Amino acid sequence: MAEDKKMFKVKIDNISVEVEPGTTILNAARLIGGEVVPPAMCYYSKLEGSGGKCRTCLVKVTKGSEADPRPMPKLVASCRTTVMDGMEVANITSPEVLDARKGVVEFLLLNHPLDCPICDQAGECHLQDLSYEHGADATRYEFKRRTFDKVDLGDKIKLHMTRCILCYRCVFTADQLTEKREHGVLGRGDAAEIGTYIKQSLDNDFIGNVIDVCPVGALTDNTFRFKNRVWFLKPVDAHRNCSNPKCCGKVVLWMRGDEVFRVTARKDKYGEVENFICDECRFEKKEKSDWTIEGPRKIDRHSVISQGHYVNTVKPKDALVEVLDGRQPKLLFDIHSESQVNRPEIDLSKIDGPAHSDDFIIKKS
Amino acid sequence: MAVVQFSEEKLNKVKEIVARYPQGKQKSALIPVLHLAQEAFGGWLSAETMDYVASLLQLEPIEVYEVATFYSMFNLKPVGTYMFEVCQTGPCMVSGSDQIIEYIKSKLGIGVGETTPDGLFTLKTVECLGACGYAPMMQLGKHYREHLTPAKVDEIIAECRAKANAN
Amino acid sequence: MGRKLLLDKAHIEGIRYYDTYRSNGGYTAAEKALKTLGPDGVLDEVKKSGLRGRGGAGFPTGMKWSFIAKPEGVPRYLVCNADESEPGTFKDRYLMEHIPHLLIEGLLISSFALGANSCYIYIRGEYAWIPEILEQAIAEAKNKGWLGKNILGTGYDLEIYVQRGAGAYICGEETALIESLEGKRGNPRIKPPFPAVKGLWQCPTVVNNVETLAAVVPIINIGGDEYIKFGTGKSTGTKLISACGNINKPGVYEIEMNISVEEFIFSDEYCGGIKNNKRLKACIPGGSSVPVLPANLLLKTAKGETRMMTYESLADGGFATGSMLGSGGFIVMDEDQCIVRNTLTFARFYHHESCGQCSPCREGTGWMKKVLHNIEYGKGKMSDIDLLWDIQRKIEGNTICPLGDAAAWPVAAAIRHFRDEFEWHVLNPDESQKRNYGIAHYADPIPVPAGA
Ligand SMILES: Cc1cc2nc3c(=O)[nH]c(=O)nc-3n(C[C@H](O)[C@H](O)[C@H](O)COP(=O)(O)O)c2cc1C
Ligand code: SF4
Ligand code: SF4
Ligand code: FES
Ligand code: FES
Numbered sequence: 010m011a012e013d014k015k016m017f018k019v020k021i022d023n024i025s026v027e028v029e030p031g032t033t034i035l036n037a038a039r040l041i042g043g044e045v046v047p048p049a050m051c052y053y054s055k056l057e058g059s060g061g062k063c064r065t066c067l068v069k070v071t072k073g074s075e076a077d078p079r080p081m082p083k084l085v086a087s088c089r090t091t092v093m094d095g096m097e098v099a100n101i102t103s104p105e106v107l108d109a110r111k112g113v114v115e116f117l118l119l120n121h122p123l124d125c126p127i128c129d130q131a132g133e134c135h136l137q138d139l140s141y142e143h144g145a146d147a148t149r150y151e152f153k154r155r156t157f158d159k160v161d162l163g164d165k166i167k168l169h170m171t172r173c174i175l176c177y178r179c180v181f182t183a184d185q186l187t188e189k190r191e192h193g194v195l196g197r198g199d200a201a202e203i204g205t206y207i208k209q210s211l212d213n214d215f216i217g218n219v220i221d222v223c224p225v226g227a228l229t230d231n232t233f234r235f236k237n238r239v240w241f242l243k244p245v246d247a248h249r250n251c252s253n254p255k256c257c258g259k260v261v262l263w264m265r266g267d268e269v270f271r272v273t274a275r276k277d278k279y280g281e282v283e284n285f286i287c288d289e290c291r292f293e294k295k296e297k298s299d300w301t302i303e304g305p306r307k308i309d310r311h312s313v314i315s316q317g318h319y320v321n322t323v324k325p326k327d328a329l330v331e332v333l334d335g336r337q338p339k340l341l342f343d344i345h346s347e348s349q350v351n352r353p354e355i356d357l358s359k360i361d362g363p364a365h366s367d368d369f370i371i372k373k374s
Numbered sequence: 375m376a377v378v379q380f381s382e383e384k385l386n387k388v389k390e391i392v393a394r395y396p397q398g399k400q401k402s403a404l405i406p407v408l409h410l411a412q413e414a415f416g417g418w419l420s421a422e423t424m425d426y427v428a429s430l431l432q433l434e435p436i437e438v439y440e441v442a443t444f445y446s447m448f449n450l451k452p453v454g455t456y457m458f459e460v461c462q463t464g465p466c467m468v469s470g471s472d473q474i475i476e477y478i479k480s481k482l483g484i485g486v487g488e489t490t491p492d493g494l495f496t497l498k499t500v501e502c503l504g505a506c507g508y509a510p511m512m513q514l515g516k517h518y519r520e521h522l523t524p525a526k527v528d529e530i531i532a533e534c535r536a537k538a539n540a541n
Numbered sequence: 542m543g544r545k546l547l548l549d550k551a552h553i554e555g556i557r558y559y560d561t562y563r564s565n566g567g568y569t570a571a572e573k574a575l576k577t578l579g580p581d582g583v584l585d586e587v588k589k590s591g592l593r594g595r596g597g598a599g600f601p602t603g604m605k606w607s608f609i610a611k612p613e614g615v616p617r618y619l620v621c622n623a624d625e626s627e628p629g630t631f632k633d634r635y636l637m638e639h640i641p642h643l644l645i646e647g648l649l650i651s652s653f654a655l656g657a658n659s660c661y662i663y664i665r666g667e668y669a670w671i672p673e674i675l676e677q678a679i680a681e682a683k684n685k686g687w688l689g690k691n692i693l694g695t696g697y698d699l700e701i702y703v704q705r706g707a708g709a710y711i712c713g714e715e716t717a718l719i720e721s722l723e724g725k726r727g728n729p730r731i732k733p734p735f736p737a738v739k740g741l742w743q744c745p746t747v748v749n750n751v752e753t754l755a756a757v758v759p760i761i762n763i764g765g766d767e768y769i770k771f772g773t774g775k776s777t778g779t780k781l782i783s784a785c786g787n788i789n790k791p792g793v794y795e796i797e798m799n800i801s802v803e804e805f806i807f808s809d810e811y812c813g814g815i816k817n818n819k820r821l822k823a824c825i826p827g828g829s830s831v832p833v834l835p836a837n838l839l840l841k842t843a844k845g846e847t848r849m850m851t852y853e854s855l856a857d858g859g860f861a862t863g864s865m866l867g868s869g870g871f872i873v874m875d876e877d878q879c880i881v882r883n884t885l886t887f888a889r890f891y892h893h894e895s896c897g898q899c900s901p902c903r904e905g906t907g908w909m910k911k912v913l914h915n916i917e918y919g920k921g922k923m924s925d926i927d928l929l930w931d932i933q934r935k936i937e938g939n940t941i942c943p944l945g946d947a948a949a950w951p952v953a954a955a956i957r958h959f960r961d962e963f964e965w966h967v968l969n970p971d972e973s974q975k976r977n978y979g980i981a982h983y984a985d986p987i988p989v990p991a992g993a
Contacts, residue, residue, distance in 0.1 A: 061731035062899050064939055083938045089731050112935030116904035149928060152911050175897065193436045194726070194897075195443040197709070199907045201897035206439035207421045394661075394702045396616075399742055404724035405707050409666070437724075444726040444896075446708035447666045463628045464829060464886045465785045465870075468878050501710070501890045502628035502829075503667050506870070507783055507791035516669040 017094040021045050021068075022102045034087035034098055035066055039279065045100050046279075048110075048139050050117070050224050051176035052088035054281060059181050060088035063174060064113045065139060069106050072097035084109055107143070114144045120155040120199065122171045130226025132239045135280060136174060157202055162192060163210030165231050165292050166220060170202050173227035179203065179219035186285060187213035203227065214253065217291040221274045221282050232292050233271045239263065242270055247300035249290065256287035261306050262297075269295045275306070378426040384410055388430060400431050404441055407431060408448060417457075418449035446500070454489040454496035456534045459513040460522075462499045465506035474510045475499060477524045481531065494538055495531075542810065544771060546759035546779045547752070548795040551639045557674065559681035562642040568687060570761035574650045575695050578761070583654035587757060589765025591777035596622055596713075596750030597828065597868040599852050602757075608737040609655055610745040618746045619657040620722065621648060621754055623664040623671075624706060624713035628829035628890060629870025632781035633751035635793040637664075637671050640755075641678035647754040648701055649687060650761055655747055658698050662751075663718050666707040675703045710894035714942050715748035716740075717896065728898050729942035752781050752869075772798035776851035780869055782811075786824075787875035789813035798851045802826070803840045805850050806873060819875035822980050823959075826855055827867020829887050830947035832954030833880070834864050860954065876980040880962050881973075884955040885913040891948035902945040905936040909952055916963060919970030926963050930956055 016027040021038050022045045028037045036054070038046045047068055052060030060066075066088045070081035075095025084106060087098070100106055118140055125131045157170035175194065180203075183190040191213070192205045205211065211219075220228050242263040251258035263271040272291045274282040294300065380388065388407055395402040407427055408419065415423045419442050428435045442448045458478060462471050475497075479485060482495050489496040505511045508520035519530055555561035562568075574583050588603030609617060621644070625633040637644060644662075652660045664671055679701050682688050690698045704722055706712050712721045716730035719741050740746025756778060760768045769777045776798040785791045788806065790813035796805065805811045806821065815821050821836045840848055843862035848854050855866045874883065892906040912929050915921045933949035940946070956963060966973045 061941060064899050064901055109939050113900055116900045119904040189434055191436055193440040195439060197444045198895040198897040199903050401724035402722060406705060440726055448707055463890050464883050465629050465872050467886050468786050468874055501893050504625050504631045504634050506629050506631055506785035513667060
């Protein structure tokens with residue numbers, strides 16, 4: 010007889026789901042999908058030990074379990090709290106959670122330089138998304154922001170420490186993917202920083218992945234040919250027969266015409282890398298002829314680069330308004346009303362040849 | 375600068391410390407060994423010193439840097455021979471530590487975080503050292519100086535100068 | 542004179558050394574535990590005694606011990622928390638300096654009860670001279686057969702080691718302490734798993750405060766049933782209080798938990814009253830993390846009852862009108878003290894000590910410090926007071942470890958009870974640089990903005 014695995018019933022924002030024991034609240038919410046998924050800035054499912062630090066994913070456990078229905082006294086980090094059978098969780102249905110999250114976003118942005126206009130990550134930055142979605146309108150911080158010297162970690166990876174949110178993802182990546190870790194967290198408190206202390210260059214077969222896991226523009230690709238906004242580039246799926254046995258060779262090429270500007274790993278809808286790639290694929294293979302092109306890539310996430318897909322998530326489902334008992338969710342802020350270039354009606358991968366700023370101007374018909 | 379290398383005696387001490395932990399857990403010896411190293415190599419931890427400690431304990435250098443930069447007792451820059459670490463937290467503050475700090479500043483002619491030109495004294499403010507009942511107080515090397523008054527500060531400075539002259 | 546259990550022999554000349562300690566009844570509890578009671582018997586006595594953790598949280602020790610996982614073939618550890626860094630607290634130091642064998646004996650009994658064969662004392666790095674005292678005591682005890690292999694012929698083995706920290710308050714938090722003991726940065730772990738299941742080197746571990754472990758000795762000597770006859774209600778036994786600030790006799794006192802706060806401050810047996818005949822303004826009764834109370838709420842609860850030196854009475858009224866016994870760091874402030882400045886020093890402390898792992902504490906502590914700095918130095922705005930309130934509210938409860946709460950509470954309590962003093966600072970920027978607000982008319986708690 011096939012053994013039926015006991016599944017746990019969980020309710021998140023009044024939506025039920027059954028998950029395997031050991032699943033975290035965050036992953037249970039991801040199974041439901043949509044707006045009930047708490048934002049996660051530090052958790053990374055592929056990095057063991059990650060999560061718990063940024064506190065953006067805080068939720069309220071209104072019922073502990075069937076066996077012990079008491080609510081949990083404090084908000085919990087959904088990425089590190091496992092579900093119990095019969096647990097009930099409030100995310101966006103809890104004003105307390107939304108308020109706390111607003112606080113967390115304010116803390117994360119407190120010392121952030123807000124230099125998005127000159128940041129390579131702009132357009133695919135999770136902090137940018139987060140602050141549009143959950144942030145307050147203006148900062149109440151009246152002090153000088155913390156600054157750090159800009160450093161290059163070798164010729165391939167650039168570190169802008171001012172933008173770092175200390176999610177520790179890059180540290181876990183170096184620990185778990187590379188032979189030996191050469192960078193880490195130095196100092197403590199709000200003086201803590203990512204660095205190498207003395208040796209300036211990170212070199213290791215897989216270290217380039219720190220660029221992809223970094224949720225903000227703290228670690229960027231120095232070989233990204235020249236300053237270009239990601240939304241001017243066309244993402245295409247491509248692969249090659251990589252000789253590194255640990256590398257899948259499956260990537261996204263960011264192209265303009267026939268030129269390859271940047272190579273990254275493929276990311277899923279939560280912005281997580283599907284398969285890590287080696288540094289050779291990332292940094293050395295910048296010719297179209299190095300690759301077999303599979304076709305245009307759809308960027309799933311509700312990020313500002315994700316053009317056409319974005320608008321669907323802007324409008325909350327009616328059901329949501331219901332669970333919020335009439336309150337409007339202050340969830341997704343329509344960046345298109347703010348930005349000139351991000352037109353929802355324009356799908357990047359459908360533009361022939363290089364995209365120009367002209368393509369984004371609304372043609373009045 | 376002298377080569378970074380522990381004496382035989384210190385190396386034995388390192389072995390003794392490592393033996394306190396189960397097999398393969400020698401990383402636990404890191405903080406005690408950094409204390410030893412700071413004492414042995416001029417009161418601070420240079421990059422060479424930290425690399426040496428890393429090699430002794432078979433760690434990656436970054437693991438040592440991460441730890442050394444976390445704990446406030448490890449000095450990452452050279453300091454004066456005598457470091458006055460004056461506590462400034464609440465209980466000491468209500469007992470007059472502000473005035474003591476001002477007194478030391480004027481007496482030595484340096485600000486907080488500075489070292490006298492002769493390299494003899496460094497003034498540092500620190501947070502509660504667990505001597506709140508004996509405030510105001512400071513740490514000087516391995517020991518605490520408690521119930522500080524201007525007169526007592528004078529004595530301490532004179533004592534340090536005398537010691538320095540004797541060496 | 543109050544009855545004592547821990548420091549009753551502290552005044553005896555030479556009690557620091559084995560021979561004197563032994564000839565004054567030392568190690569009889571260890572003998573009783575190992576030879577007569579056995580591990581379960583010890584656990585029973587500790588449970589019966591109602592002993593609560595003396596490190597700050599007051600969690601029942603017997604219950605904590607009974608949670609330890611006991612998987613086959615996996616070693617268990619006892620770790621003694623001697624990090625003592627909470628401002629106002631210096632009691633563990635006194636105990637270790639004066640009667641180190643009391644701690645060693647407590648460690649032996651407790652390790653035996655838990656089935657631990659290695660025990661580590663993690664002591665704050667600044668107490669640089671104390672490891673020698675402890676190591677000497679350990680060597681003496683080992684010499685006399687109380688440590689090492691086959692203790693008292695029972696087949697039980699134990700080694701005790703002393704590990705020095707290197708300057709980090711956060712390493713007093715038990716999981717940060719474990720990380721530090723593993724040679725890492727003192728970043729608190731995300732719980733669960735709890736140390737009782739996965740602690741030091743991923744093995745089941747109990748972390749207890751110095752005083753807690755020392756208290757096990759009298760408990761075994763007199764029995765749990767006798768121990769609960771000391772103190773009041775759930776505050777059983779005696780507690781070490783380290784008293785400091787503007788009092789005539791600062792120092793470490795052992796109190797039976799049945800005296801009033803007023804008696805503790807004003808009697809000659811303890812603090813001996815306020816220094817220079819000043820008036821009492823405020824007091825932080827349990828270390829810097831717990832809420833400050835104005836004099837009127839300190840001596841009497843909001844219900845008008847006499848406030849006692851017990852866990853329950855000090856907490857009476859919750860955070861609205863009460864505080865906590867905490868670690869027993871008793872900080873007294875006279876009429877000349879400035880609450881804003883005092884709060885600023887604590888904000889600076891927590892900012893300095895934040896490990897930086899989680900964003901509310903990493904960013905929020907520095908922000909509070911800067912806003913308080915402005916108010917203290919005559920550059921504050923009225924809205925800053927509400928801002929401070931909002932910042933502390935957004936830190937509290939949203940962090941990985943309780944340091945975030947510990948940073949938020951002093952700020953919250955200062956605003957809650959002394960808002961008028963903050964406002965005075967804002968309204969009188971020049972005058973506040975020259976003189977203090979003085980004793981306030983805080984007969985009633987001052988109303989605070991919504992969300993209190
Ligand atoms: C930030 C922080 C600092 C702490 N510092 C200490 C300390 O210095 N000494 C201590 O015994 N407990 C300290 N604690 C409490 C410990 O985490 C732990 O609860 C205690 O060691 C348990 O021992 P007990 O049950 O015997 O009190 C601290 C907790 C926090 C959150
Ligand atoms: S550099 Fe990026 S990945 Fe690394 S800790 Fe900072 S934000 Fe996270
Ligand atoms: S609350 Fe503060 S000390 Fe505790 S883990 Fe977070 S940053 Fe570190
Ligand atoms: S994603 Fe859960 S705390 Fe960061
Ligand atoms: S406040 Fe200065 S030693 Fe505690």
